[in-house]
Amino acid sequence: MKSLRLILSNPRYFAPAWAFASLNILFGTWAIYIPQVKGDLGIDKASLGLALFFLSLGNFTIFPLASKIINTIGVGKATWYGVLLISATAILPFLAPNYYVLLGGLFFYGAANGFLDISMNTLVTEIEKEDRQNFMSASHGFFSLGGVLAGLGSFMIIFLDNPVLHIVLAIILVLGVNAFFYKNYIHIVSPPLEKEPFKLKNFRPLLLIGIVSFLIMGSEGAIVDWSGIFLQEISNAPVALIGSGFLAFSVTMTLGRFLGDSISAKIGSVKIVGSGALVAIMGYFMVLTTNTYLAIIGFAFVGLGFSAIVPELFRIGGNIKGVKTSQGVAFIAGTGISGFLLGPVILGYLAEASSLKLSFMTLLACCIAVFLATFFLRKKR
Structure with a gap:
């Protein structure tokens, strides 16, 4: 603080x-x-x-x-x-x-x-x-x-x-x-x-972290763009509450980012990524109940879970042995941007082909994948 x-x-x-x-x-x-x-x-x-x-x-x-x-x-x-x-x-x-x-x-x-x-x-x-x-x-x-x-x-x-x-x-x-x-x-x-080109040999140790970055940033972009439509069409929320999911997500994201550094110092980067993914998983389960008020609370949990994950991914990527900090950070940024760009689009096509609820079930699966990935990250560390 x-x-x-x-x-x-x-x-x-x-x-x-x-x-x-x-x-x-x-x-x-x-x-x-x-x-x-x-x-x-x-x-x-x-x-x-x-x-x-x-x-x-x-x-x-x-x-x-x-x-x-x-x-x-x-x-x-x-x-x-x-x-x-x-x-x-x-x-x-x-x-x-x-x-x-x-x-x-x-x-x-x-x-x-x-x-x-x-x-x-x-x-x-x-x-x-x-x-x-x-x-x-x-x-x-x-x-x-x-x-x-x-x-x-x-x-x-x-x-x-x-x-x-x-x-x-x-x-x-x-x-x-x-x-x-x-x-x-x-x-x-x-x-x-100064431009430092990324070397292909450094791709392997960064691959897992890059995948996590892609999934989290893709999910974050999807929440921003589709939370209102989810509340409107799936939860049948009144007009006054359509923006409440985004609001709840943003409030807890803000609090988490203000407090994230001190928590990370106590438990470490990998644990905070795993803990954040677990909190987000809980949030998605509440969102998928489709109850308006539970869904809004769920979006709050997702925001809290996501808040510190991306900064910690940059921190991990910048401290991999044999990889320059700027190269690790650049790779994480690139995969994250790609996820943020593609996430809402993929969600839109899934929603059109099947349902918006299936799209959010896919986001839940992404969070579960991130949580499981942290066990491999601990071994790499």
């Missing part, structure tokens, strides 16, 4: 942390309205899955270009421009008059998300190096906090009954706070990044 106190007491650290929150405030607001957008455009689950793929595709496409742009204009300016880009593009999916315009809007919004994601993580890394202060984990906690704020905003649906007005209000909140604090980081410039 030391890093959280640091962020809340010093605008130099709060400013980049709020950029993390901003990303998820806008993305979370979009996630809340996915069921309504699906209904308004009259598209099926498979088509929705493809649309969500375009959002992830935009995110993935910007990766090769982002580092060069950041090094050219400076990481501080890149982060501020990233905030402006997500604010400009977040409204596009809400204005789409048809399915094809929705695909284009989601692609550009995804690209803006990816650019800010890389910029703000690079910014925090540079500040940590300059100040010798660690606040990366807490910054990711602020990302989850943004999801909490978006989830709380879901209760405005009853009063606003206007998705465009809702996202505009979210954009005003994001821009207003960032405009006040961005001067604390806009001057920061990062040195050129």
Whole structure:
């Protein structure tokens, strides 16, 4: 909790942390309205899955270009421009008059998300190096906090009954706070990044960890995109509670990320991955009861279980004997991004071919696989 106190007491650290929150405030607001957008455009689950793929595709496409742009204009300016880009593009999916315009809007919004994601993580890394202060984990906690704020905003649906007005209000909140604090980081410039190509011989020891990263990030992306539709169509939740699954997931994800470092120090990385998977398994069983309130509690358990797993995978991957830290982390990031990109799409096609309940049973199976994998990770360690 030391890093959280640091962020809340010093605008130099709060400013980049709020950029993390901003990303998820806008993305979370979009996630809340996915069921309504699906209904308004009259598209099926498979088509929705493809649309969500375009959002992830935009995110993935910007990766090769982002580092060069950041090094050219400076990481501080890149982060501020990233905030402006997500604010400009977040409204596009809400204005789409048809399915094809929705695909284009989601692609550009995804690209803006990816650019800010890389910029703000690079910014925090540079500040940590300059100040010798660690606040990366807490910054990711602020990302989850943004999801909490978006989830709380879901209760405005009853009063606003206007998705465009809702996202505009979210954009005003994001821009207003960032405009006040961005001067604390806009001057920061990062040195050129050194590229260390991944060697094929290092693939073997990282393979298992990469698979775990793929499954967890894929499940996380699926929860964000499909939890509202699950509550609406499977649990028959009232309109006011459709966003509650995402809210519960985000709240416990936030708490877990703020507390994860201290727990990890006590029980170790592999145990925290196993424990997190076990908690998520319990959560999925509650979700699959299809009872609205049990499902919401289940999403909370899944968020708590997932919260510390990905940071610990980076920690394990960066400490494998004979593998440079940057190479291990890069591999884990690549497999995780691939899972986040493909997870919601696969879930959409499964839901269309069979049922959304089967899709969530598949997510449960993924968590069980992760839990079993930790026994092999202990042997590798």
